[in-house]
Amino acid sequence: MTNPPATGRGVWSSKTGFILAASGSAIGLGNIWRFPYMVGEGGGAAFVVIYLGFVFLLGAAVMLAELALGRRTDRNAVGAFEATAPGTLWKLVGMLGVITGVAILSFYAVIAGWTVGYLFKTVTGSFSQTITAQESQAIFESFAASPIANVGLLFVFLAVTSLVVWRGVSGGIELVSKTLMPVLLVLLILLAIRSVTLSGAGAGLEFYLAPDFSRISAATFPAALGQAFFSLSLGMGAMITYGSYVSKKINLVTSTGIICLFDTLIALLAGLIIFPALFHAGLSPSSRARAWCSRFSRPCSQSCRRASCSVPPSSYFSRSPP
Secondary structure, three states, rough: OOOOOOOOOOOOOOOOHHHHHHHHOOOOHHHHHHHHHHHHHHOOOOOOHHHHHHHHHHHHHHHHHHHHHHHHHOOOOHHHOOOHOOOOOOHHHHHHHHHHEEEHHHHHHHHHHHHHHHHHHHHHHOOOOOHHHHOOOOOHHHHHOHHHHHHHHHHHHHHHHHHHOOOOHHHHHHHHHHHHHHHHHHHHHHHHHHHHHHOOHHHHHHHHHHHOHHHOOOOOOHHHHHHHHHHOOOOOOOOHHHHHOOOOOHHHHHHHHHHHHHHHHHHHHHHHHHHHHHHHHOOOOOOOOOHHHOOOHHHHHHHHHHHOOOOOOHHHHOOOOO
């Protein structure tokens, strides 16, 4: 290394805080929204098996390398490559990762704004009664068709995110992650329990958990690999940057394993929520699975909402929606 390490930088205050923060970076639309879609398009459980193989055979190794590079150089994605290979064009790889992150944020922010909007609708009682899939679709289409609401909610999300980042590593990102990641896990577990108890959930569980390797095609493997990398936030410099704030006392190998396990757990829970709810709603995949999956993203979000609001909190396990 020709350049001295950066000084005056923050650091994760604990291994737990770092793991939750890194998991929070990895866990997102790739797990909860895109993973069920890719499972449906890839033929169900057979895709899940291949995906898990890529996560733990390739994804974990790449994540470990990115975290190690960041910790060794104490720099972000661009600075890490520049410090490792000074005077070369390798820093452009880091720049490409930053550009990729900005591009991903452009659609993440929109969907996160939808989440804020749906949270407001839920609090104000818009989903206090059980509604049909058609009514749910109409609510979403009316909501998504309002440019003022969508732009306003987008800026609300960006403002909150900027505030968290502005507060720094330990006082912002780590603090929020320690609070919200356990809450997310508990909510997903409750939703999964509720979803698998819906009528017709068995067919969805069979599709999701019983491998049928005859459905595998040549396109399944690159799709599973891409999903693994997307889900773990690899190749965009995020883990390099997170690694640059890791104390030398933290074991990166065990941390990487826990992050991958947590990330995969969330994705698997998302499947347990989505597929039983879809089959319950009569949206089961057929021989035209690709046509069904091309429309999957909207039913996916609607199914999460229907699973969560089909029963009042006081009777989560005793009543099934009509």
